[in-house]
Every structure is written in structure tokens, then in C-alpha cells.
Amino acid sequence: MRHIISILMENEPGALSRVVGLFSQRNFNIETLNVAPTEDPTLSRLTVTTIGDDRVIEQITKQLNKLIDVVKLVDLTEGQHIERELMMIKVKAVGAQRAEIKRTTDIFRGQIVDVTPSVFTVQLTGSSDKLNGFIQALGNNTILEVVRTGVSGIARGEKVLSL
Amino acid sequence: MELLSGADMIARFLQDEGVEYIYGYPGGSALHIYDALFRQDKVKHILVRHEQAAAHMADGYARASGKPGVVLVTSGPGATNTITGIATAYMDSIPMVVLCGQVMSHLIGEDAFQETDMIGVSRPIVKHSFSIKHPSEIPEVLKKAFYIATTGRPGPVVVDIPKDMTAPTERYEYLYPKKVKLRSYNPVTRGHSGQIKKAVDMLMKAKRPILFGGGGLILGGASAEFTQLAKTLNIPVTTSLMGIGAFPQTDEQSLGWLGMHGSFEANQAMHHSDLVVCVGARFDDRATNNTAKFCPTAKIVHVDVDPSTxxxxxxxxxxxxxxxxxxxxxxxxxxxxxxxxxxxEALAVWWKQINDWKASRQGRLYEAAQGEQALKPQQVVEAVWEATSGEAYVVTDVGQHQMFAAQYYKFDKPNRWITSGGLGTMGFGFPAAMGIKLNYPEDEVVLITGEGSFQMLLQELSTCKQYDIPVKIINLNNQSLGMVRQWQDLNYKSRHAQSYMESLPDFQKLVEAYGHEAMRVDRLDELKPALEKAFAMKDKLVFLDVYVDPFEHVYPMQIPQGSMRDMLLSKTERT
Known part of the structure; x- marks a missing residue:
């Protein structure tokens, strides 16, 4: 099963490499990875999506917790949560394609953020499934480039991951 | 408060931390630190001949004393040479602090002379690592390093120190930090009472219980408590290879150790038990055999300080x-x-069964050599046990001799059996023995090794000469890499690929060249007198080159992919 693990870690040099290194060292897999500072400059928030059965996920969370730089973590998929990913996608857009891509973008509530006579750059936010859906919906249109941030997530309601 | 340079802070901190010996090798990036050590006399530095040996010396000392071993090396090759030693300590959870020089901060990343990304290279084999960014943080970082290395599940910590951080011209305030706090590191101090109660309930109700102790008992200083529990309840006890000595092996409740080359009765009892209470072991592949067939009828209680285990x-x-x-x-x-x-009542039936298993193997473990026959390695170990009254620190390398030592030397005390169980590092034994003898000069320290392992770090004979470290070395010389050869006999139709040691040195001459004593033993009647003579030379390093039967195998041996009870018992028998 796919899990979203959200980690608060010390904003120290080398902390990220310890987390990433752990995954390869212990043969865990990483689907997406996303890291940035938080409102507290001493902390970074890292979100990783991974696939594994319960035993593997238990090991992943335990091994991550063992890292000295990891302050706290939560498996968001254990409860109600919101997940988002940002994608920017460059598509060939000439003639009739221009109107069709614009329509598809509107349906997915995306925005066209850059335009040339032959290319649209579309920005889209949502769950990974939605972003995959958009790529599929583009059908025969020529995709020139895709860039995605990887998943970020947060628990619903009053649950908070903080110190 | 006084002003000290980074280098002086390091020397001073080690004094304040109560470190008596550090083990290392100088080089460019570490020279300021070496100079600071030269200008004081409380912390004594032991100069090894290869940095790997420094790490193993510190490790050996840590295993025997329970205190952290400290290593000091320079950047680049000095640091990378300690890697095998750090990995060895990591796998067996040994507290160790490794101080590594590093090139000047402004040169980092420029492929400077003797530059290696030691933090990166060591990352998967350390409990944690630090890089010094400013001289003023040295006392606190070092305190954190010692704190992390020694608490919770212990392990090695690397501190990378760029040369400019130790410059003699820059001085900062020094204060020894008595305590440190890390918001992200809080090792547990006690177990969950409800769970503990549940475990005790199960122990009271069990019909075929067994206690299984691991290295965690030794590291956690819990042998007395473990022994008390076993004695009060009259429950059979086994240990992992790393747990040897946590429960007195000459006690009749001891079944010896379990696993691949563990005792017949320990493996049988584990397989047939209805309750395994494991404390401080990690159920690794050499202990469990096939996990799918592991202890099919047993409930399992597992106590460990590390939840990931x-x-x-x-x-x-x-x-x-x-x-x-x-x-x-x-x-x-x-x-x-x-x-x-x-x-x-149930326990009496269980003990009857266990004693039957024990009796069925009694006297059939191996065939001792008589007269002119080639000595059996097992009987040499038994002779060492007798000669040292079972009181010695016994250090080993890795291979057949390691298993024979574990099987035939009976340990009644913890911290006396010193072996690289997790990583299985050939070359570990000699420096580890040196580290122990240096710190426990009054005790007998015996290295049981083989001619393969010993040749991996034998240059340390020179260090022993310099500091008068009189370890006793029993070289079980079978003129081949015995364990490799055993596997080749069993699995590769005796095709002995690279397991034969051609052109062995004359060990006697070699050891004498370094200024030590050596003897050769070939026959049974020479064995006892040689051992007596060796142990009588209290202040001499003595090397006994004992030629043993090169065709001997280690048994029992669990059958791969089988359950705990599936074992080869000799070249011709199996369960």
C-alpha cells in the first residue's frame, strides 16, 4: 500500500542525506520526496511517499525515528489527510489544440501560466491521481516537459505535527 | 572561564570526560590535536600501525569495560582505514567515538590533499556523526558524541574536525558541559508496565518456556537480573553468540548458545518451546535459520531498547x-x-526432555586426538579453558576457530567473550585483545585466532612491543581458511577455491622478529606444557602456533532454510 510519511527534522547539513541514505541502505523504496524549511528556521519538513506492506512501513517509521536528526514523524495515511502535489507541464499547442488544451486545463482547474505561439505551460495542483489524470486527458497532445514537486501532506482537523 | 584553542579543547575535554587511553595515528589534518595531546599527560595516546587496529582496540576496550572507546585519526586515508572498525562496532552496538581530522574548511569539496567526505563515507555505519563548524562548539559537540554513543542502543559516533577548527592561534572560552540535551533523541528509560506484567504472566503459565539472552544483556549490564529471573523460575537459558557470558555457562540451567553453530539442545529447545522470552537479541539470520519455520509452537516476548529491532x-x-x-x-x-x-510438573517434563537432548550428544561432540594424531581445534580450546580456569578474556577473530572458541570455552561472566559477531571481521581479534590487556593488565587476555585472520593485522605486534602489551595468542593453524573450506566441502563438492593458504610464514620467527616469544605445538603431549609455559610468562606476549587437523568441520551446523532443529551433527549424522 502507498503511504505518505511526513517528517519534522533538524535543519542541519547532512540531515537529508541521512534520510535518503536510510531508504537505499535498507532497501525501502521512495516514490516521491519533498523537503523545505518550516516557520521554525531550525526545522525542515520532509514528505516521502513509499509503497510497502505493514511490516515494511513499520520498519520504515521505526528506522526513521532512530535517526538522531528526525524530531518527529507521522504516517499521514493512517488518518484523514489532505495531499497535494504541484505540476508544471509544457505542451505543444497549435491550431485547434489550443482551445482543447485550454478546455481540459479549465476542467482540471489548472492555469496556463506561460504562452508562446506554439507552447502552453500549464500549472496544476492536486492529488497525485488528479495530476496523472490530467496527463492522461491530454491524450494525443505532445507533452514536451513535465515537472512535479512530489507530494506534500497535512492531517485534517486539529491534529498537528509540531514540537 | 579559560580561553583554549580547538585542539586544546579536545585534549581538555577528553581529560574531563575521564578518557584514559585513545588509540590513533597522526597525520597532517590532526597535527594540532596531536600537539595539544603532547602538551598534557593525562590522556595517553597509543600509536597503532594501521588505523583499523585503532578502531578495534577502542572497540575491544569498550566491550570489556562497557565504556566508550576513543579513536583519533587524520583525514583521508587515516579516516577511511577506520571504516571496517566502525562498521564492526556498529553491527554489535559498541559505544565508540571516532575523532577524524579533516582538511581546512575552505578546501572542503576541492579534492584537497588527503580529503575524503568522511561524514558521507561513514554515514550508513554510524549511530550519528558531527562535523565541527566553529571551534567554540567543540565541547558541546564532543559531549553530544559521547552521550549518543553510550546511551540507548550504543553505537559508534564520528566527529569530523577540519584543521582550521583546531588552529592554535584562535582561542575560545572552554567549559566542560556536564550534560547535554537533544530534543530529537530521548532513549527510553523503562518498559511498559502492562506489557511486562503480561510477559510475567505468560512465564508463569508456560509449559515449555525458554529464556533467550542477547548481547543487549552485556551492553546493558543486565546479566545479574537475567540470571536471577532464570534461577527463580528454573527456566532453561540459551543465549545468542553475542550474549555468551550473560548467564553462567557452567550452570546446569545453561543450554549453551543457539543458532547456526549453536548447541544441539539449545536449538532443539527453542524449536519445541511454547514461550520464548528474548532479552536484548535481534533475531538475526544466523540465530533463527529460516524465519518461516522459526519456533512454530512458541509465543514470543521480545525485550529491546531499540524498537526497530x-x-x-x-x-x-x-x-x-x-x-x-x-x-x-x-x-x-x-x-x-x-x-x-x-x-x-510441566517444567519437570520439559527439563527431562532437555536433559535427554543434552545426554544424547554427550561425549560425541568431536573425536579428540591421541598420541601422534593431529590435534583437534576443539581440544585446544578446552585446554586453554582449563589453563586459564575459565577466567580469561577470550578474544577471537572470525571463522572456525571463533565457533570452536565459543563452543568449548565456558564463560561464567559477562564481558569476557569478545568477538565480532555481526560484521564478522577477520583481523578484529588481535587489536581488540590489545585494547583489553592495556586496560586490564592484571587479567589474562587470550586471543584465539587462525592463521588467516591473524595475518590481516599482524603488524600490531610492533605496537605490542612499544607499549608492552602481553596478550597470549593461540593460533589454531589449519593451513587453510577453515570455514570457507567447510562450506566448499558441503556445498561445492570440495572445490577449494582460494581457501588454501600457500606459503605461510614461519610464525615463530615472525613473532620473534618483533621481539616477542613464540612456540610451535604439533602434538597432544606438547600442548599442556606449552600453555603452562606461555601463561607463566606474565609480562611477555606469547604466540602459540598450534597446528591442528585441517579437515575438521564445525558442528552442529544448521541446515540452510531449515528450522532451528534441522542440524548436521557431524560429517555423517544429521537430525
């Missing part, structure tokens, strides 16, 4: 996260207060 390889019924000593103390208290008593 629990449920890693086998399913656990009652997990208890906590330090071995405090959890066992609580168990003992509960047992004392409990109105319940163990099921003595």
Missing part, C-alpha cells in the same frame, strides 16, 4: 521497548510479589 525479522506477541536491566528488574519484582507459581 522488534518485529524486524520475526513476528512478536509481546513487544517490550526498554533497557534490559530495568525491564528485568521489574519482572523479578513481579515474580517475587506474584501468588502464581510456575507449573513445576
Amino acid at each position: 522488534i518485529g524486524k525479522t520475526i513476528r512478536v506477541d509481546v513487544p517490550i521497548v526498554g533497557p534490559a536491566d530495568s525491564v528485568l528488574r521489574e519482572m523479578n519484582e513481579l515474580v517475587a510479589q506474584s501468588k502464581q507459581r510456575p507449573d513445576t
